[in-house]
Amino acid sequence: MPRPAAVEDISAQPELWTARPAPARDTSGPPPHYVGHRDRLRERATAGGLAALPDYEVLELVLFRAIPRGDVKPLAKQLLARFGSLGGVLGATPEELRTVKGVGEAVALDLKLLHEAALRMGREQVARRPVISSWSALLAYVKTALAHEAREQFRVLFLDKKNQLIADEVMNRGTVDHAPVYPREVVRRALELSASAVILVHNHPSGDPSPSSADVDMTRQVVDAARPLRVAVHDHLVVARDGVASCRALGLM
Template sequence: MTTGFEIQADDRKHISGHRARLRHRILTGQGHALHDHELVEYLLALAIPRRDTKPLAKQLIEEFGSFSGLLVTDTDALKNVPGMGETSVAALKIVQIAALRLISEPVRTQPILSSWQALLDYLRADMAHLSHERVRVLHLNSKNRLIRDELVSEGSIDQAAIYTREVIKRALALGSAAIILVHNHPSGDSTPSRQDIAITKDICDAGRTLGIAVHDHVIIGINGHTSLRSKGLI
C-alpha cells in the first residue's frame, strides 16, 4: 500500500523529470518546438520550483487567449489569477520587457524611416493586444533618429485623450524636428475614426507653423495597422 508521502514523492520525481526534459530541449536548440503552455510552464517553474506549473500555464493561456496575449496582460489582471504571485507575474513580465527591448533595437539605433517595418513590429508587439487605448508620440531629430518614445495617455476601452497644444509643446521642449503619432484600437479594427483624422490634421497644422513635421499617425489593431499618411489623410 502506498502512503500519501510516497505519492507526493513520485509526483515530485515526475515533475523534476519533466522539467529536465524541457530544459534539455531549450539548451539544445529545440526550444522553438515547445508549445506555448510549455514555455509558460517553464517560466513559472523558475518562480514556483516546488509546484507542478503545467495546469496553471494551460489555464493562463486559455484565460488570456494566447501566449502574446498573456505577456501583454495587465499586471493586476495576472495577480488576480489564483496561484499567481508577484514573483510569477514578474517572470512573465521580464520576458515581455526583453522581447520588446530586442524588437525595438533597430528603432532605437537607426533612422526611423529606414527601419519602418521594425517600428511596426515593435508597436504591434507592445500595443496590439491591449484592452485599453494607449497614445504615444515618437520624437525624432533632424536625421529622423529617435529622441524619445513617450506615452501621452492611456484611456478606457473606447478612447484616450490627446491634446494638440500638449503634443506641440512637448516637441518644442525636446527640440523635435518631427514626430510620429501612434495609438491602438482595442476593438482590433485599425480603421481611423473621424476624431483620429481631425486631431491628426490639427497637430499637422500646428506643427507646420513651428517647423515640426508630422511624418505619420499609425493606428495599431490586433489584425494589422493603418498609416494615415499612406491613406492620403496627412
Template sequence: MADQDEKTAHDGVGHRARLRQKLADSGGDALHDHELIEYLLALAIPRRDTKPLAKALLREFGGIGGLMSADWQAIARVPGMGDTSIAAIKIVQASTLRMLRNEVAARPVLASWQALLDYLRADMAHLHVERVRVLHLNSRNMLIRDDHMGDGSIDQAAIYVREVIKRAMELGSAALILVHNHPSGDPSPSRQDIDITRQIVEAGKRLGISVHDHIIMAASGHASLRAQGLL
C-alpha cells in the same frame, strides 16, 4: 498518498527536463505556447506542476501577446499567480521591449520601419485599453524620445494638439510619429483619429515640425494613415 506525491514530483521534474532538452536542441520554436509559459513559471515556482496554470493564463488573456501585455493586477487575479511568478512574466516583457526599442533607436526610424512596427506591436497591440504615444525624431529621423502620453478607457484615449506640439517644441523635435492602439482588434482609423491627426499636422507645419505618420496598432494588424492617403 506520500508515494503518489513523490511520483508526481518526479514526473514533473522529468517533464521539465524534456522541455529543457527540446529548447536546447531545437530552440524556442520547438515549444508550444503553453510550454514556453509553463517552463518560465517552473523557474519561479519549481515545486509545482505549472502546465495547468500556463494554459489557464493563455486562455484568460487570449495568448502570449495578451498575457505579456496584461498589467500586474490583472495577472494577479488568476488563481495560483503570486508576485514571483508575475514578476517572471513581466521581466520577459520588459526585456523584449527593451531589445526592440534599442533596435529602433539605433538607426533612422524611416529606414527601420519594420523594427518600429515590431516594437509597437509588442508593446501595444494586445492592450485592453487605448494607449497613446508620440515618437519624437530629430532632423536625421533618429528617435530622441518615446513619449507615453497616457492610457484611456477601453475605447478611447485623448490626444491633445496643444500638448503634443508643446512637447515637440521642448524637445526640439523635427518630426513626429503618432501612435495609438485599438483594443477592439480592428486598426481601421476612426473619423476622430483622422481629424486629430490633421489638426496636429497643421499645427506642426506652422512651426516646421513634420508628422510622418499616425500608426494604429491592434491585435489583427496595424493601419498607417499615411499609407491610406489620410495625411
C-alpha cells in the same frame, strides 16, 4: 496507603506509550505524470532550441522560476486561454495576471520582466537607425508596446532631423475606447526636445486597428498645429491585436 488491587498501574508498562510508526506509503504504482517533466522539457529546449517549443511550454519554462515544484502546465495553458496568446500574457497588467488562480506576485513579476525586455530590445532596434529605413522594426516595436493594452494610450515618437528616435513618450492614457489628445501639447513637447518630426501612435483595445473618423480628425489637427513650426508629422499608427494601420498608407493624412 497501598493502591487498590483493581486499578492497573500503567506507569509500570511504558511499552503502552511508545509511538507506533506510520504505515509505509504504497509506492508500487506509477509516479504522477509530471514527475521528471521539468528535466525532460529543459533537455528538449536545450537539444532542439526554444524556437521549437509551443507557446505553453515556453510559458512553463518561465513559470519554473517562480514555482519551483509541481505541475505548471495547467497554469501555462490557463494563461494562454485567458489572454489569447503569448503576447497577450506578457502584455497583461500585473493586476490582470493575478486574476488567474495560481499567479502570485512572483509569477506576475517574471512575466512582466519578459515583456519589458522585449520592449527594450525593440526600442534599441528602432533607435539605432533612421526610423523611416527601419519601418518593420518600428511596427514590431509599437505592436509589442501597445497591442494588448486594455485601455487606449496615446504616445508620440519624437524624431531628430535625421529621423532617428529622440524619445518615445506616453502623452495620455484614457478609457477602453478613447484617449484625449491635445495637439498643442504634442507640438510644445516637440519643440522642447528639438524634434524635427513626430510619429503619432495609439491603440485600439477592441482589436481592430482601422482608424476611426475621430482618429483622422485628430491627426489633421496635429498636422495643422505642427506645420507653422516646421514639425513634420510622418504618420499616425493605430495599433491593435489584429495588426497596425498606417494613416499615411491609407491616404488619410
